[in-house]
Amino acid sequence: MHYVVCVKQVPDTTEVKIDPKTNTLIREGVPSIMNPYDVHAVEAAIQLKEKYGGKVTVLSMGPPLAKEVLKKAIGLGADEAVLISDRAFAGADSLATSYALTKAIEKINEQEKIDLIICGKQAIDGDTAQVGPGIASRLNISQLTYVMEIKEISDNSISVFRKVKGGQELSKTKLPALLTVITDINDVRYSSLDNLIKAARFDYKTWTKDNLDADIEHLGLKGSATMVRNIFAPPQREKGEIIPGGEGNGEKAIATLLDKLIPLDIIPN
Numbered sequence: 058m059h060y061v062v063c064v065k066q067v068p069d070t071t072e073v074k075i076d077p078k079t080n081t082l083i084r085e086g087v088p089s090i091m092n093p094y095d096v097h098a099v100e101a102a103i104q105l106k107e108k109y110g111g112k113v114t115v116l117s118m119g120p121p122l123a124k125e126v127l128k129k130a131i132g133l134g135a136d137e138a139v140l141i142s143d144r145a146f147a148g149a150d151s152l153a154t155s156y157a158l159t160k161a162i163e164k165i166n167e168q169e170k171i172d173l174i175i176c177g178k179q180a181i182d183g184d185t186a187q188v189g190p191g192i193a194s195r196l197n198i199s200q201l202t203y204v205m206e207i208k209e210i211s212d213n214s215i216s217v218f219r220k221v222k223g224g225q226e227l228s229k230t231k232l233p234a235l236l237t238v239i240t241d242i243n244d245v246r247y248s249s250l251d252n253l254i255k256a257a258r259f260d261y262k263t264w265t266k267d268n269l270d271a272d273i274e275h276l277g278l279k280g281s282a283t284m285v286r287n288i289f290a291p292p293q294r295e296k297g298e299i300i301p302g303g304e305g306n307g308e309k310a311i312a313t314l315l316d317k318l319i320p321l322d323i324i325p326n
């Protein structure tokens with residue numbers, strides 16, 4: 058089995074603050090991390106390797122520094138790592154991102170046939186959850202999204218539990234397929250010392266646009282169907298109001314609350 062995991066380097070959004078004067082994101086000093094969903098995707102692939110054998114390749118698109126997330130994945134136990142990095146990829150929306158990643162996946166597949174591609178459900182910076190399904194559509198393979206448990210892989214097929222509204226759904230499809238995973242899928246283990254040493258010495262592959270059989274018109278800003286025109290901080294929430302209650306005053310407090318909520322259409326009259 059050959060598992061390919063797509064990992065994205067993202068700013069740690071829990072650390073990103075908004076400058077109230079300029080209404081822009083303060084990115085300075087904000088650490089870059091592996092997208093949290095992708096850490097679970099790597100762990101899922103490693104657990105599959107431990108159960109069924111095979112090899113885990115991690116793939117990322119980003120600037121040269123994105124190598125750090127590949128290093129982390131090797132530290133967790135991945136076997137191979139490919140970074141696709143080129144100015145031609147910059148400014149990509151989810152359409153162009155999934156195109157570039159698909160081209161890299163096709164090249165990896167030529168070198169060693171891929172059985173399963175695993176992505177995170179979404180990236181915490183872009184937040185679209187479109188890249189995984191975009192790759193599956195371009196490759197014309199099945200996609201199973203919101204995967205919370207991998208039940209089994211057998212006879213060139215995979216069955217998983219997907220989180221759906223109000224419960225879970227058991228789905229089965231043939232391989233090769235693409236999964237997007239949520240954090241329920243596993244608990245991520247710490248890196249072993251052996252893997253950390255391996256990561257420190259690892260020889261990372263970097264491919265540019267020239268290494269891919271890609272149409273430049275579909276890459277980066279040129280290949281993007283959408284364009285971000287403006288970015289601004291959401292308006293600050295208004296200060297809350299405390300309705301005085303207290304002993305003996307409960308009914309009056311509820312009546313005051315209802316008088317305020319009904320005109321807002323929050324609760325039916």
Ligand SMILES: Cc1cc2nc3c(=O)[nH]c(=O)nc-3n(C[C@H](O)[C@H](O)[C@H](O)COP(=O)(O)OP(=O)(O)OC[C@H]3O[C@@H](n4cnc5c(N)ncnc54)[C@H](O)[C@@H]3O)c2cc1C
Nearest residue numbers: 063064118148150151176177179180183184185186187188
């Ligand atoms: C408002 C906004 C403005 C943006 N502006 C710019 C810009 O100016 N310049 C620019 O370069 N980008 C920009 N981007 C980023 C870019 O559009 C997205 O990062 C990219 O298209 C991926 O979409 P996503 O982050 O929503 O990923 P999702 O679809 O949410 O990611 C799902 C999964 O796909 C995989 N994945 C996604 N991206 C990668 C990757 N790069 N490498 C490997 N795996 C990946 C991961 O497994 C991830 O968990 C912007 C995004 C937004 C939302």
